[in-house]
Every structure is written in C-alpha cells, then in structure tokens.
Amino acid sequence: MDGVRLAVTTLTVVPVRVGIVDRRTAAVAMTAAPAVGLPLGALLAGILLLLDAAGAPTLLAAAVTLGLSTLLTRALHLDGLADTVDALGSYRAGEAGLAVMKKPDIGPFGVAAVTLALLTQAAALTALPDAAPVAVLSTVCTAYGTGRLAISWACRRGLPPARPTGLGALVADTVPPVPLALGTAATVAISVPAVPGRPWQGPLAVILALTATHLLLRQCHRRFGGITGDILGASLELATTVALITLALR
Template sequence: MREYMRDIARAVAFLSRIPVSPSFFAGYDGKLGPVSRAFPLAGLLIAAPGAAAFGLLLALHADPLMAALLALTVQTVSTGALHEDGLSDTADGLGGGKDRERALAIMKDSRIGTYGAAALILSFGLRAAAMAAIARHAAPIDATIAMLAVAVLSRGAMVWHWHVLPSAKPDGVAASAGQPDGDAMQVALITTLVLVTLLIWSSLGISSLISSLLVAALATFFVNRHVRQRLSGHTGDTIGATQQICEIASLCTLAMCV
C-alpha cells in the first residue's frame, strides 16, 4: 500500500504540473509502466481543482457554458495541456501522414498543423458543450462528480491503450518509460471500474453508468485498432489522444443520458 501511494504521487507528477515532494522519487528508476496502475486515481486528484471550480460556479448560478469553459481552463493549467498536445500531434500525424514513417515524422514535429488545430477546437468545444448540458439537467454536485468520473475513466483508457499496443518507436519517449504489464493494467482497470461506479451511479444513475462505460470501452477499442493499423503501435502522443477521445466520448454520453 505504501508503494501504491508513492505511485499515485509519481503519477500526479507525470500527468500534471501539480507540485509533488521529491521524497516520493527517492530510489525511483524513472519507469512509468508500474506507476500507470495509479493513473485512474491520479486522474481523480488532478481533475479535482477544475471540478471544484465547475461546481462552485454552478452553485453561484453562473451560466453553464461559461462555467464549463472556466473549469476546462483550470484543468488545462493543472495538466499543462499534456493530453491536448498528444491529441493535436496525433491528429496531424494520422491526418497528414500518407504512410507510417511520414505520420510518425509529423507527430514528432512540435509545430501544429490544420488537423491538430481542428482537433483542439473540437475537443474543447465538445467537452464544454457536454459539461454545460449536464449542468443544465443535473444538480451542481452531480455535474461536478461527472467531471471527476470522466477524468478517472479516461486515465484508465490510457493504460489499456498503452498496454495492448507495442511501442511504435523503440527509441521513443513511451518506449523508454516502460510499458504497463498485465498486473498494472488490471489494477488500473479495476480501480477505474470501482471509482466510476461509485461516482456515476450515486449521482446520475445506473443507465448513465452503463452507457458511459460502454461508450468509453468502444471508443478506446476503435482508437487502439486504428492506431495499430496506421502506426503499428502506440506513442506518447497516441496515449494522450486516447485520454482526450475517451473524455469527449464519455462526457457526450453522460450529457445525452441526464
């Protein structure tokens, strides 16, 4: 349990810009594969500031769309736009690359292209619209819980994507960080299922829970299949893109269920 708590702190440090004490990294080898088991719970902690801002603004009777955009602003500052960067790079690579080598080269380029810009606009727009729709039909506390649940669910999807696909680039960042083994993936997925069930069932009901889990699983499955076909494996960018796609799909599903 002590090591798991340390992994949560390490996961928060990797997935966000939230300060973490250096003591958690004493004797740490830098491998993220084992740490990934804590990604879902770390996602809950990372999303807490944005969710708190969302709930507070709604309680103060702020316009739901404005509250959603401000909450996403807080969340983006907390994460340093880590996953959004992965989404934009993946969109540019898969959209502009005619073959695997060209797609990987485009993804490595730090400049953003048309596909990447469009992906970011759609990501923020769809998430804000879905969050606002949830807020219009649910109590502020339930809308806040929905944001937390989706953060957990999307981080679990990252671990699944990272585990089932081989590394597309042996010399890439994702490869050097290590890949989650079966035990890490199982812990991550079980943690995701337990937390999401507790959060969504208690706030939005069983139908919302089943629908969000099903849609998130389908979205991750199709992302995995498409990335395997185009790149023959994952990269750090596709891991981040998986999180974003799963978050968008889950929020839109909950918005249609409330």
C-alpha cells in the same frame, strides 16, 4: 511510491520528485492513472459548482473550468491529441507518420481536433449545473477518471511501443490485466450516481469511452506499429470527450 509520484507529475502540474524511473515504476504509474483523475475531477466539479452559485452563465463556468483543467495538466494531452490527429490525417504510415507526429508545429487536422474537443467538452459541461451536486461531482470525476483509465488501457500488456525510445517505450506493455480490471471496476462504480434515475448511463459512458479509445489504438497500432506519448494524450482526450457527451444526455 515512485510509481504513484510518477503518475502525479506526469498527468498534472504538481511538481513531485520521483526517485527511480524504470519500467516497473512506469507500470505502477500507468495503473494508478485513473486515481489521479479523480481528485482532479473533484476539484474541477467544485469550481464549476462555485461559479454557478456565484451567478456565472453556464457557458462561462464551463469555459473557466476547462481553462483551469488545461493549466493543471499543462495542455499536454491536448498537444498529444493534435499531434496524433495530424499524423493520422497525413495518411502516412510507419516512420513517415511518426515523423509528422513528432513535428513541433500543429497542422490543420490537429487544430480542428483540439477545437472540437474543447467545444464539445464545454457544451457537455453546460448541462451540469442544473443537476444535483452529487451528480455533478460523479459526472466530472467519471469523465476525468475515464480519460486516465484510457491511458491504463493503452499501456496494457500486449500493445507495443511505436518507437524504441520516449515515453511510449517506457510505459507501453506494462499494465497487467488484474489491476486494469480493478481500476475499470472502480471507475464504473463512481459513474453510477452521475445521472439520477439512470444508474446504467454512467457505466455506459465508461464503456463507450473505452470503446472509442480501443478503435483509436487499433488504428494507431496498424499505422504506426504501437503507441507513443502523443497517442496516450489523444486517448485521454478522446475518452474524456466521449464520456462527457454520454453523461450530458439527460
């Protein structure tokens, strides 16, 4: 249960007290990450549907939903996206690139990445209120579950940390293949009702999101030698965005 509590308190603002924090606990936490995304997605889908029922314009409903999402996650993953893109945009490798990633400020690449991610996610969410409630619920849960599933894939066995300390060092190379496959299968199953009449589109969204994450992780591994906590956040936001784009094509 320490691992489950660590997943909750790392990926949300819920102040859960964790006992032992070690690599074994981290392995459970990163394996359970997709399960944290499902209730979060269900809550946000409910907010989106309530705002639509109250007569809010679709763009306003999408913006409020994303604002609540940012509050519930402390904007931690958006910060990771900004730092990772700044480091990649600096064209520096190794320790020099990691130094850029560790800076407390955000550069132009990071600002552009966060802005485009939020705009794209908002635009995708505006396509949802006209759909059936079950489809909206499945779509948002799929997007948020896939985003957290990307973290599980980033922490899979064989992908090392870029630094000897920090969150990346704690969680890297911890998620075994069988639980990872089960989490992926569960996320794919939840995605099937997302687009009525197209049962293949939800699974395709999961696959495309994980593919995009794989490309990002490969580039970060090549440039920085492994993963960091910031790269995990960037993976989450990239996967969520790609999944929402794919699911918005109705």
